Amino acid sequence: MSADHTPILEIENLDVTFTGGAKPVRAVAGVSLSLCRGETIALLGESGSGKSVTLRSILRLHPERRTRMSGRIAVVGTDIMTLKGGALSAFRGKTVSMIFQEPALALDPVYTVGTQIVEALRKHDSLTKPAARKRALELFERVRIPSAERRLDAYPHEMSGGMRQRAMIALALACQPQILLADEPTTALDATVQVQILLLLRELQRELGLSVIFVTHDIGVAVEVADRVAVMYAGRIVEIGPVREVIRSPRHPYTIGLLSTRAHGGRLSGKRLPAIAGSPPDLAHLPLGCAFQPRCALAVAACGAAVPDPVPLRPGHLARCFRTDATAREEGPDASTVD
């Protein structure tokens, strides 16, 4: 998982506002992130935090007429924001490709999975049909689908959830992308199958030297796959750092709260769970200042006045918080929690 330090993907000041509803909703507010070659970053957050919107922006998957996007996204030097028509199609799947939470919805139900992979291969690489089929078979074996030859001719509904997810990974890797975007790919799977898919993704990442952005709401999943973790809240990255740093010495009160809400097995049994008070803000009516401030036990007047800038803590570890002095002393998962 070691990464060299040339960024392959750079996001600067990304803003995404959806204008389709009654009130515009600013789903992503000034996200900057750079992904190095061979690195895996986990975007961690709860529903509405903007993690999936950020991910989808990289492939420009948002409906153009109802979305306002600003900022800069560059992949291997190409500016994604200005790509149009054919260039955008060629970029999707070839340079950057994506896997989704629900393969049953992402795969086309009326074609066999083999046909779908062959189609993707022939579109991007102009292979002959037999050559593409041969390559599809290799991909199926690569993602360890048993009796791969036969499975190529199966329709998505004929496969189990884990098998479908493997097929979607094969499809995503068909054109040898350099960057893989994963949007909660194991969330819909059973626990025993989730582990298998996480191991597969980790192995493929290592062998193919992929750079990965992995969106998840599950800290446990992030810990399994990521080199770095970026925690999102209300459209902003509130903390980012190497996975060990963020898990062991979180500095943003939200991260601290999130980590402590894990039930920690039997250790807390019979007691109350530490919970973060209140609920995530409505993105159409964000509070002034830090969006977490209404739920934060450490909030002071300054927190309600302005959005804090990222504060560098240790190399590569930043938190958007005015109170990082207070969270440093705590070092434990207690700062922002109420009983």
Next chain:
Amino acid sequence: MSDTAAIGVRPLADTAALHHPRGGEGSDPGRNHSDPAPLNPGPLLEAQGLVKHFPLKGGLIRSPGAVRAVDAVSFSLYPGEILGIVGESGCGKSTTARLLMNLIVPTAGTVRFDGRIAGSRELPLRAFRRQVQMVFQDSYASLNPRLTVEESIAFAPTVHGMASDEAVRRARSLLDRVGLEPARFAGRYPHELSGGQRQRVNIARALALQPRVLILDEAVSALDKSIEAQVLNLLLDLKDELGLSYIFISHDLEVVRFVATRVLVMYLGRIAEVGPTEALYTGSRHPYTTALLRSMLSMDPDRRTESAPVAGDPPNPINPPSGCRFHTRCAFAEGVCSAVDPALAPVETGHAAACHMAIASSGHSKADARAA
């Protein structure tokens, strides 16, 4: 939620009046366990040999078979207990919940409450459902979108004959109890609430008839982690205050370990293992339980999972594997496992596993060593 803790709303009455203490006439293995409530030896809710087969449609000459969703499942819930039911999709945990409530009619088997069969003349379903209520995973789908929160909660008491002003008063006090200020929330519609708030409403509604048992079917699974913790704390508080017992169905092993006093593991419609929570989590005896527990992620970047504890997906519950249903994925499977269906056998007090390795002289080569 802290703002309401101070306001002690009335406790639900008459739990003591309903006891029908029964002696333990234990015949099924689920009953032979150390009793969590020694003063009250009889089980509160009992499933006896529950079976549910969903016949498949199609097939011209004969039916192509059935989904054997739940197959001969027996267990008991004791007063004051939280019984966790865990398992993967298709294991029958939600079907079991629906069978317990008689929301679907069992192919075979009975449900007893306080010793009386639910749906019998002794305990008609209407009376049974006053005692046992359910909270579902989808907080939105389970509320009527055209009723305000207050109307939803007051609905069942009115149906059961309570005067409407009294029902509304109860609805408001329940809203208060679950942490939603009545003045702000009573008049709202479900779409005006967040997921966590809606689930609080569902809990309040389930409590409106003053039941003694709540069946929580993935009730916190759709919530964000920070909200999930709040709702779990609420459920634990309510249980203590109102003397409730829960059946807590979840796929989240971590949460189940935190809340449950006893855990039941299901696999493909069968009980694989049942036992006191810590005994089961630290000394599981069924290989499936062990695999499930080893699939829990470590949360430690230096102790990442390096190998999958079990291969493959759970098989299809249509025509499940012969013998032990787990034998197709089990690392210890031998001839006996595909031939003979293992019964749930006690391994310690209150701890039973349906595995040939836990049954002495079952014919499995590891049987005697492990069953001893």
